[in-house]
Amino acid sequence: MSDVYxxxxxxxxxxxxxxxxxxxxxxxxGPAGRLETAENxxxxxxxxxxAEDREQAVLVLxxxxxxVIGDQGFAGTVVxxxxxGFQAVAExxxxxxxxxxxxxxxxxxxxxxxxxxxxxxxxxxxIPGSAGATPIQNVGAxxxxxxxxxxxxEAYDRTERRVVRIPAADCGFVYRGSIFKYSDRWxxxxxxxxxxxxxxxxPVRYAxxxxxxxxxVGDRVPLADARATVRKLRAGKGMVLDAADPDTxxxxxxxxxxxxxxxxxxxxxxxxxxxxQPPNWPGADGTVKVSAAWLIDKAGFAKGYAGPEGxxxxxxxxxxxxxxxxxxSAAALVALAREIRDGVESRFGVTLHPEPVLIxxxx
Ligand SMILES: Cc1cc2nc3c(=O)[nH]c(=O)nc-3n(C[C@H](O)[C@H](O)[C@H](O)COP(=O)(O)OP(=O)(O)OC[C@H]3O[C@@H](n4cnc5c(N)ncnc54)[C@H](O)[C@@H]3O)c2cc1C
Numbered sequence: 001m002s003d004v005y006x007x008x009x010x011x012x013x014x015x016x017x018x019x020x021x022x023x024x025x026x027x028x029x030g031p032a033g034r035l036e037t038a039e040n041x042x043x044x045x046x047x048x049x050x051a052e053d054r055e056q057a058v059l060v061l062x063x064x065x066x067x068v069i070g071d072q073g074f075a076g077t078v079v080x081x082x083x084x085g086f087q088a089v090a091e092x093x094x095x096x097x098x099x100x101x102x103x104x105x106x107x108x109x110x111x112x113x114x115x116x117x118x119x120x121x122x123x124x125x126x127i128p129g130s131a132g133a134t135p136i137q138n139v140g141a142x143x144x145x146x147x148x149x150x151x152x153x154e155a156y157d158r159t160e161r162r163v164v165r166i167p168a169a170d171c172g173f174v175y176r177g178s179i180f181k182y183s184d185r186w187x188x189x190x191x192x193x194x195x196x197x198x199x200x201x202x203p204v205r206y207a208x209x210x211x212x213x214x215x216x217v218g219d220r221v222p223l224a225d226a227r228a229t230v231r232k233l234r235a236g237k238g239m240v241l242d243a244a245d246p247d248t249x250x251x252x253x254x255x256x257x258x259x260x261x262x263x264x265x266x267x268x269x270x271x272x273x274x275x276x277q278p279p280n281w282p283g284a285d286g287t288v289k290v291s292a293a294w295l296i297d298k299a300g301f302a303k304g305y306a307g308p309e310g311x312x313x314x315x316x317x318x319x320x321x322x323x324x325x326x327x328x329s330a331a332a333l334v335a336l337a338r339e340i341r342d343g344v345e346s347r348f349g350v351t352l353h354p355e356p357v358l359i360x361x362x363x
Contacts, residue, residue: 004105005063005082005130020073023080024064025128025241026323027249028330029359030073032059037080041101041189044081045156045163048187051077052158059359060187062103063129065241066137066251068354070361071330079187081132086112089192097151097194102132106139114223118195119202120149122226123209126234128241128252132188136180137355138173142230143205147173149193155186163189175289176256176355201226209233238316246324253319254337255292255352262286268348272298292352293318296340299347307336330361337363 005023020029033056038044044060051058057076061067083103090097096118100109109131110121123144124134133139134146135153150168157164166186172179180186196202200220204210210217212229221229234240238247260268265280265288272278275298279291297303297318306312309332310325321336341352341363354363 004108005080020061020064020069020078023061023078024067024069025249026064026068026251026330026333027326028071028323028328028333029064029067029069030071030330032073032078033075034077035080036077037082038103040083041154044079044083044102044187044189047077047079048156048158049161051079058158058184062133063105065128066133066356067359068251068330068333068356068361069359072360074359081130083132083189086131093197095194095196097192099154099190099192100131101190102130102188104131105129106131106134110227113193113195114227117197117199117223119198119200119223120144120193120195121146122201122223123204123206123230125227126231126240131191135171135173135178135188135191136357137176138178140176142209142233144202145173146191146193147171147178149195150191151194152192153180153186153188154190154192155180155188157186159185175259182357199223236316238314238320238322246322246326247314247316247320248322249324249326250314250320250322251356253292253317253355254321255296255319255341256355257289257292258295258350258352259283259287259289260350262288264350265290268350271348290350292344295344295348295350295352299340299343301340301343307339308332311336313340334358334361334363 020032021027036047038047048058059074059078061078062081081103083101086098086100088096089099106127106129110125113121123142138145138147153166201223203218207217213221242248278294281289303313303318304315309328311328311333312322312324314320314322345351
């Protein structure tokens with residue numbers, strides 16, 4: 001079976017199939033104690049249960065596009081999620097509910113929904129990884145988040161040792177988070193999305209996207225136009241995977257945009273008075289989300305800023321840290337992340353937090 005996720009064996013020890021660097025977009029990560037591949041939901045449950053019966057720790061890995069795995073690897077069992085497919089499970093005049101297997105490549109799924117005239121995921125085009133990982137951090141981009149269309153997640157509950165259906169309201173979705181992130185309890189098996197039957201996108205919410213489409217914020221555009229324009233904008237920032245472009249050997253954004261209480265934001269503005277206004281988005285509860293990219297850049301870390309062993313900030317996007325040599329260690333990437341976090345902290349008094357899940361490494 002072809003494996004769309006695995007990288008060519010250029011990372012880590014190419015003779016060792018258990019070198020996790022081969023399964024991550026950063027091309028980082030030492031060996032797995034044991035590596036299992038699950039090709040359907042039943043197998044995912046079985047492989048996890050078997051590891052538990054051996055009293056081994058379990059790491060569920062799909063596209064490897066949102067993890068930083070340390071150089072010592074993962075001593076337990078790594079279960080590679082490779083289930084495939086999707087089907088409509090409920091329909092009415094206006095909507096269709098689609099159930100997608102966890103291992104389905106996300107962008108293939110988005111392309112299929114756009115082709116069928118199902119509106120709701122088009123602005124999430126070009127994001128790497130699997131459909132089953134999208135609820136983990138409530139994947140979002142260009143004004144859409146999966147929490148707007150997910151109606152339920154089917155998961156294996158490792159505490160109860162049974163398969164459960166979790167309605168969206170119980171998933172705890174927040175900006176780049178959910179009950180699933182940083183928790184070993186649930187293994188996502190399928191995700192149900194309720195999409196709208198429409199040849200048009202939802203209202204375009206992101207100013208940069210509206211400009212690129214030549215429309216006003218709030219307008220709707222043909223689904224295929226939204227998808228193509230999002231992919232083009234993303235490619236220009238190194239945010240679509242490209243084996244030939246080391247600017248994409250990353251986890252996308254390494255840091256989340258900090259969400260600050262109003263008074264803390266005012267202090268940041270004062271500290272940044274000589275630099276102009278930090279891009280920001282007021283929240284409903286008096287909080288303010290601030291651009292991490294701006295803070296990083298103004299703290300002295302420009303695009304291309306290099307760390308040890310050929311790790312560097314992407315030359316196309318300030319938020320993406322890359323293993324551009326393809327041969328760096330996770331320790332080198334983490335050292336660069338730490339330097340940036342500390343630099344922003346001392347310049348603006350704001351602590352940046354990593355967006356990817358760190359496994360056996362820490363910043
Ligand atoms: C170039 C690039 C651009 C990106 N752009 C965006 C973006 O615009 N917006 C955005 O939100 N993200 C973005 N990302 C991050 C990433 O693509 C998404 O978070 C994606 O959903 C991760 O999917 P994955 O299958 O690769 O997950 P993995 O990296 O394999 O896993 C990530 C985490 O989820 C857990 N996990 C994975 N599958 C399951 C499962 N079935 N059940 C339980 N836990 C599971 C893993 O254990 C791990 O903790 C980008 C990444 C890259 C490399």
